Amino acid sequence: MMQSSGNKTLAGFTRRISLWLGVAVLLGGVGAVLLVLQLTVFARIVADLAFGQHALVAEMPALKWLVFFLVARGLLQWAADMAATQGSLRLISSLRSELLQHLFNVGPVGMASHTTGETVTALDAGLEGLEPYFAQYIPRAAMMVVLPFMILVTVLPLDGWSFLILACTGPLIPVFMALVGYRAQAIMDRQWTQLLLLGSSFLDALQGMTSLRLFGRARDAVAAVAGMADEYRCTTMSVMKVAFLTSAVLEFFASLSIALVAVVFGARLLEGRADFQSAFLVLLLAPEYFMPLRAFSASYHARQNATAAMAGISKLFALPSVATCHSNQPITEPLVSVRCENLSAGYEANRPVLSNVNCTFARGTLSLIMGESGAGKTTLVRLLLGLLSPVAGRIVAEDVHGAIHAHWQSSIGWVPQRPCLIHGTVAENLRLANPQADIESLRNVARQADALSFIEALPQGFDTPIGERGVCLSGGQVQRLALARVLLRNPQILILDEPTAHLDPVSEQCVAAAIARAALNRIVIVIAHRGAIINYARQVLRVHKGQVCSVPEMLEHAA
Numbered sequence: 026m027m028q029s030s031g032n033k034t035l036a037g038f039t040r041r042i043s044l045w046l047g048v049a050v051l052l053g054g055v056g057a058v059l060l061v062l063q064l065t066v067f068a069r070i071v072a073d074l075a076f077g078q079h080a081l082v083a084e085m086p087a088l089k090w091l092v093f094f095l096v097a098r099g100l101l102q103w104a105a106d107m108a109a110t111q112g113s114l115r116l117i118s119s120l121r122s123e124l125l126q127h128l129f130n131v132g133p134v135g136m137a138s139h140t141t142g143e144t145v146t147a148l149d150a151g152l153e154g155l156e157p158y159f160a161q162y163i164p165r166a167a168m169m170v171v172l173p174f175m176i177l178v179t180v181l182p183l184d185g186w187s188f189l190i191l192a193c194t195g196p197l198i199p200v201f202m203a204l205v206g207y208r209a210q211a212i213m214d215r216q217w218t219q220l221l222l223l224g225s226s227f228l229d230a231l232q233g234m235t236s237l238r239l240f241g242r243a244r245d246a247v248a249a250v251a252g253m254a255d256e257y258r259c260t261t262m263s264v265m266k267v268a269f270l271t272s273a274v275l276e277f278f279a280s281l282s283i284a285l286v287a288v289v290f291g292a293r294l295l296e297g298r299a300d301f302q303s304a305f306l307v308l309l310l311a312p313e314y315f316m317p318l319r320a321f322s323a324s325y326h327a328r329q330n331a332t333a334a335m336a337g338i339s340k341l342f343a344l345p346s347v348a349t350c351h352s353n354q355p356i357t358e359p360l361v362s363v364r365c366e367n368l369s370a371g372y373e374a375n376r377p378v379l380s381n382v383n384c385t386f387a388r389g390t391l392s393l394i395m396g397e398s399g400a401g402k403t404t405l406v407r408l409l410l411g412l413l414s415p416v417a418g419r420i421v422a423e424d425v426h427g428a429i430h431a432h433w434q435s436s437i438g439w440v441p442q443r444p445c446l447i448h449g450t451v452a453e454n455l456r457l458a459n460p461q462a463d464i465e466s467l468r469n470v471a472r473q474a475d476a477l478s479f480i481e482a483l484p485q486g487f488d489t490p491i492g493e494r495g496v497c498l499s500g501g502q503v504q505r506l507a508l509a510r511v512l513l514r515n516p517q518i519l520i521l522d523e524p525t526a527h528l529d530p531v532s533e534q535c536v537a538a539a540i541a542r543a544a545l546n547r548i549v550i551v552i553a554h555r556g557a558i559i560n561y562a563r564q565v566l567r568v569h570k571g572q573v574c575s576v577p578e579m580l581e582h583a584a
């Protein structure tokens with residue numbers, strides 16, 4: 026099992042899959058031993074056949090061993106790759122759900138500082154960018170130590186000079202790559218920032234398509250996105266240049282080193298101061314000595330890519346969460362009131378939006394929240410919804426037995442000003458609130474929300490597809506559908522933001538009456554400035570200069 030919390034760094038994530046990576050490195054280590062044995066057997070067979078006058082038949086047992094080593098190495102390599110990839114994919118999948126859960130806990134208020142594009146890029150390309158780091162970079166970094174060390178140990182008793190050449194040239198490669206990598210990291214960071222910008226701008230352009238067309242700025246938006254895509258292309262080419270340069274330098278050092286070993290050993294072979302089998306084995310081992318360095322170099326950019334992506338992911342993980350203490354289970358005892366006690370809240374330090382607010386929302390009472398624009402009505406609702414943490418004070422719910430509940434937000438049904446509808450049929454959208462609801466329940470809540478007549482007038486009734494965000498419906502129809510949906514959940518507390526803002530006078534009357542009916546056995550809180558809903562209010566609260574006060578004269582006026 027993978028632990029889900031803790032150190033949110035590359036090192037911390039690596040520790041979570043240390044078992045998988047350990048298995049991969051162990052299998053790779055066994056493969057390295059088999060490689061040395063395989064080359065030793067091969068050198069002996071060639072020496073025996075060329076200089077020992079042995080017949081091929083006499084070499085059959087050695088040849089069988091050779092085939093065994095080859096097959097076993099292939100299988101071990103496959104198993105090592107599988108272990109590293111499995112661990113990596115499991116980690117990415119668990120990180121994705123962890124990050125999503127964290128963003129749910131942060132909520133829309135905390136997320137406001139991040140653009141949707143940034144978040145989507147971090148969740149998608151960012152997390153995908155970590156996969157090669159764990160699946161390739163880490164195992165290859167370990168193998169870069171294991172295999173060369175084994176080869177050095179094998180070469181030492183065979184030839185001191187070759188040992189010296191390999192031991193001196195080998196470490197030069199990682200040192201040079203670190204130097205190149207230092208410069209490459211800056212380019213990688215730039216590439217990641219450009220990818221974030223590209224993602225955000227593309228999403229902004231899509232979301233604002235209507236406004237851009239209306240203001241005649243569509244071409245500018247297309248040009249801006251194209252410009253960013255081009256910058257991203259140029260930076261990617263710079264990254265490629267660095268990658269090619271790195272591998273060219275590596276090849277240079279590796280070839281030089283192998284040539285030196287060949288020349289030094291070759292000269293002594295000619296002078297008769299060395300035997301062929303040892304010389305041949307050292308020449309076979311020399312390229313293998315550089316092989317893990319080559320593999321490591323090929324995946325070195327994975328580390329830089331992961332470091333750059335990690336910056337964006339860490340920023341999201343660092344957002345403070347506000348909803349971690351919520352229980353998912355609605356309170357079963359009937360709630361009689363929700364009380365704000367000495368509540369203060371704001372978005373910036375020393376700039377409170379609400380100060381020392383005291384108010385009560387009672388069961389069976391439709392409470393109306395009014396106030397001028399920017400007064401803090403939405404802030405009060407965000408506090409009630411648990412999307413914003415109070416700076417001081419608390420909000421509690423009391424049930425019929427007088428018990429106080431601190432975590433009661435799971436009992437809320439919420440209809441925002443712009444409700445979110447998914448791509449699907451009317452019935453599917455309604456069933457988001459209660460997947461088990463039968464068609465009669467859907468009709469019932471639709472009738473209550475004054476939505477039944479327009480749903481039945483749609484070509485396929487409840488089975489009509491309505492597109493993402495309800496593009497095929499009017500603003501008022503979306504609002505009524507959202508009201509029907511929340512009623513299907515039958516919440517104890519109902520909070521609605523301007524529920525009748527988009528309705529014609531007749532529909533407004535019907536929806537206001539439906540909300541009033543819903544308030545008979547619920548705590549209902551409505552933000553509204555005007556309209557029929559005021560006539561049904563039993564409590565009117567005005568948000569003004571950070572305070573919330575009751576306005577009884579509004580009720581008298583309505584009466």
Ligand SMILES: Nc1ncnc2c1ncn2[C@@H]1O[C@H](COP(=O)(O)OP(=O)(O)OP(=O)(O)O)[C@@H](O)[C@H]1O
Binds near residue numbers: 373378396398400
């Ligand atoms: N996410 C935020 N970050 C910083 N300040 C915010 C944020 N949301 C709202 N504010 C500020 O808090 C104050 C109250 O805003 P709020 O949205 O609660 O007002 P409101 O009464 O709901 O207004 P409206 O009727 O226009 O929706 C405003 O000054 C607003 O600029």
